[in-house]
Amino acid sequence: MNNLNDMRMFRSRILVGLAIGVLGVGCDPAEEIVDDTSGTGMAEGTSEGGTGEAAIPYDEDQVLISEPPDPLMVGLRNCTKENDCIDHCECKQGKCLQPDLLPGPPPPYDMCDEAPTRTCKSSAECQSGCLCSAGICRDDNVGAVNPSCHLPPPDAFEVDNTWQQWKAYGGFQTHNFHHAGDEDWIAVYYAAAGKVSIRTVDLWYGTDPKLEVYKFLTNPQPTGAKGPLVGAHDDMGGQWFDPDSKGARVDIQVTAGSAYLIRVINKTSQPSFDQMYYFPTYTLKMWYI
Numbered sequence: 001m002n003n004l005n006d007m008r009m010f011r012s013r014i015l016v017g018l019a020i021g022v023l024g025v026g027c028d029p030a031e032e033i034v035d036d037t038s039g040t041g042m043a044e045g046t047s048e049g050g051t052g053e054a055a056i057p058y059d060e061d062q063v064l065i066s067e068p069p070d071p072l073m074v075g076l077r078n079c080t081k082e083n084d085c086i087d088h089c090e091c092k093q094g095k096c097l098q099p100d101l102l103p104g105p106p107p108p109y110d111m112c113d114e115a116p117t118r119t120c121k122s123s124a125e126c127q128s129g130c131l132c133s134a135g136i137c138r139d140d141n142v143g144a145v146n147p148s149c150h151l152p153p154p155d156a157f158e159v160d161n162t163w164q165q166w167k168a169y170g171g172f173q174t175h176n177f178h179h180a181g182d183e184d185w186i187a188v189y190y191a192a193a194g195k196v197s198i199r200t201v202d203l204w205y206g207t208d209p210k211l212e213v214y215k216f217l218t219n220p221q222p223t224g225a226k227g228p229l230v231g232a233h234d235d236m237g238g239q240w241f242d243p244d245s246k247g248a249r250v251d252i253q254v255t256a257g258s259a260y261l262i263r264v265i266n267k268t269s270q271p272s273f274d275q276m277y278y279f280p281t282y283t284l285k286m287w288y289i
Contacts, residue, residue: 075096077095099198197289
């Protein structure tokens with residue numbers, strides 16, 4: 001008899017539990033029953049507004065990497081321009097600092113204290129006074145320190161900054177402007193008569209060259225003299241997003257056995273040299289048309 005009563009009571013408890021689960025009577029599945037051990041009248045894990053939402057957990061180590069232990073430790077790297085700092089960092093008041101607004105989670109607080117680097121396979125890919133060591137362009141520790149080992153070297157035709165320092169044209173040539181006042185002089189000799197097109201093409205974004213063409217009074221020799229200007233051009237024009245819209249083109253009629261001096265003037269804006277990790281680049285091309 002007692003077994004029968006125990007069975008009935010067990011079944012009743014099951015039915016009552018099912019009813020509570022279905023009807024939601026006195027039970028919120030999103031809430032968690034906790035004891036108030038704080039003495040504040042609020043259970044732990046509840047907010048002051050009484051919503052019952054638990055605080056979002058966080059990784060204490062993760063917070064520490066984005067918040068400096070001491071404000072004086074931020075911005076330890078000095079700078080004079082943007083590319084003295086690694087990419088995504090700004091030079092502000094002589095220090096490399098994180099931008100005020102960055103998408104995503106906060107980066108490590110000391111990220112901007114790192115030095116910018118240039119990868120390399122040989123020292124030929126590094127500036128003078130730098131060498132390629134362990135795949136990075138580094139100062140060669142000889143003479144004065146070169147602070148620009150993280151930037152590319154001048155092009156292979158330097159020094160060609162004046163007409164007396166011209167370099168011979170031997171086919172399509174890729175040049176760069178390694179500083180704001182840089183310009184390039186190229187001498188070309190034409191054995192046959194005809195119409196020739198001289199152009200700057202394949203420009204990196206931001207590169208802005210201007211062309212001037214001068215008659216060489218004698219064949220290209222160190223003792224030759226620069227003659228009169230025979231053609232000049234600045235911007236080709238076109239869509240603003242096309243880098244070659246800033247290219248230049250000069251078409252001239254040449255006689256057999258004549259020589260010319262090509263002057264490529266750098267009109268690229270100063271920020272390209274202060275902010276970017278590459279130099280403004282163009283390719284000089286000439287052909288008969």
